[in-house]
Amino acid sequence: MARSPSSEPFDRDRLPPGVEPVADTDPRTLGPYTVVGRIGAGGMGAVYAGIAEDGRRSALKVVHPHFALDPEFLARFGREIDLVSRVDASCTPDFHGADLSAATPWLATEYVPGPTLRGHVREKGALSGGMLMAVAVGLAEALRAIHAAGVVHRDLKPGNVIMSPEGPKVLDFGIARALEGTALTSTGGIIGTPGWMAPEQYEGTEASPSSDMFSWAALVYFAATGREPFGRGAVDVVSHRTRNEPPDPTGLPEEVLGPVRAGLGPDPARRPTAAQALDELTRRWSRTQVGAGAQEPAHEATVVIAVEWSGVEVPEPRKVRRRRRGPVLVPAAASFLLVLALIGSWSLLAPGSDGPDGDAADEEENVPAVESAPEDAVAVAREAVALARGAASFESAYFMSGTEMGDPPWQEFAYTEDPEPVYWQSDLGGPALVEVIEIGEGPDDVVRNSRMRNEGAEDAFYRDPADEAYDTRRELWEDRLVQITEVVDQAREVTYGGVTEVGAAESAVEHETVDERSAGSAGHHYTGSLPSSIEEGESDEHFFHLWVGEDGYPQLLHTHENWTVEGAQGAFENRTNEYVLFEQFDEPVSLALPDEAEIADGPPNTGL
Structure with missing residues (x-):
């Protein structure tokens, strides 16, 4: 038993x-x-x-x-x-x-x-x-x-x-x-x-x-x-x-x-x-x-x-690994547990629904909102991005699937302003895993953790105040936001599908991470066809799905492309799915900072 x-x-x-x-x-x-x-x-x-x-x-x-x-x-x-x-x-x-x-x-x-x-x-x-x-x-x-x-x-x-x-x-x-x-x-x-x-x-x-x-x-x-x-x-x-x-x-x-x-x-x-x-x-x-x-x-x-x-x-x-400095970070993971929860229970309200007391949300409470009509996809996308840019905390992930180019790239982003500004990014590609923690508002206190992605690999934190990639990394997060409005702007046509389960769409390629991390959530769903991004050959299909929550924040952007390229060796077929999963905004985000004793003055000899 x-x-x-x-x-x-x-x-x-x-x-x-x-x-x-x-x-x-x-x-x-x-x-x-x-x-x-x-x-x-x-x-x-x-x-x-x-x-x-x-x-x-x-x-x-x-x-x-x-x-x-x-x-x-x-x-x-x-x-x-x-x-x-x-x-x-x-x-x-x-x-x-x-x-x-x-x-x-x-x-x-x-x-x-x-x-x-x-x-x-x-x-x-x-x-x-x-x-x-x-x-x-x-x-x-x-x-x-x-x-x-x-x-x-x-x-x-x-x-x-x-x-x-x-x-x-x-x-x-x-x-x-x-x-x-x-x-x-x-x-x-x-x-x-x-x-x-x-x-x-x-x-x-x-x-x-x-x-x-x-x-x-x-x-x-x-x-x-x-x-x-x-x-x-x-x-x-x-x-x-x-x-x-x-x-x-x-x-x-x-x-x-x-x-x-x-x-x-x-x-x-x-x-x-x-x-x-x-x-x-x-x-x-x-x-x-x-x-x-x-x-x-x-x-x-x-x-x-x-x-x-x-x-x-x-x-x-x-x-749970607990450190003396700051709260603990546990990388975002799919929950194996659902309980009698309020989470998602009111997510299928009609656009413009009143608050729990019957009145519209009070602007003085800083409750996010998109003012444009749900059918105006471009305006909604721009407002959602503006809200996300102003968030005091967020968690997001970017990843690919369906590619034949080896291990697909995977990135995770998180940020919090409380108790001090901390930006965290994890990049996974091939055999290497690189984590970067930026403390404060600039590159003066950048901590890196670079290691091989093999079983038993230990953390190797070290300071890198002269990290030249600082601006590039922060721009990656900004690029993910900009990608939303660029995709909607470039669309040949956009269809508003009402409020649906995030990730649930007939033409959307199912992805386990999307299903697990967005389980139970719903949002305003937009889809549209995109022009081919392939200069040579003929793109078979290129489309996107976008979900925006009732709170105005973006939830998921999924772009998919199938293409065929004619070459000397015959036709080459490939497909790519890109996902930007916006997991949460303006809710508590816990980021881990290593103990001072765990941070070396320079990079270890890892062979990376």
């Missing part, structure tokens, strides 16, 4: 993948919990990893202080606490406690390690046999309990299902219902993720348990085939498919085919309830066990999961 997820032995010095060390601005305690790491943060609040006085590990959700002072928002948070506390199922996180009256109101739930369903399918492929059945009955068991508590999930998708060592866990079931009847749902926004919503949700019909069962069937379809049932693309395209084009059943095993087909039906009244789907699937599974010698059929998901669950591995917590 696997260990309970809540007993994973992490602490402030050993954190699970995807959990960052706490920053100076983060709370140190919440109620009986010691805060040891940050799981994530969004516009409304943050989620922390905490250890209670009795040693229990929990995920702690808090709201930002200014929202905690809003009686309406606080009442909604209280409703969410009530909803979460009433749901009791083996495939949902346990409720650990809450305090709505604390200076920083908090909600504690079971800490659930493991990849998301999407991440698991991406890494190991589609599920089959007992594991597929375990996922199907586990999700049905969770929805049965959620619906029995009077809750409608409304946003069931692969990113809200964690493949824990003990079985699948459904997250975020308290948030959507807690928003019901508030300003956040009365401004024309939708709650849900295109591609996983029921047809009636696109038409403005209030979500119901039957809507959740449509999403359940879509999830089981995805788990069994590895395909998104309605593909990717703009909201109107996915909506049309959902309402008019049943998914291709090819690849759906017989044991789940009937319930999944019924769940994906257009008529909500004819879809099975969660209890009916659970009963049918467990009976089918039990018959196979009886045939193998079992004495009595079992009709609970826990029995199926106990027998069939396997192949889910969670990395051990990593040791």
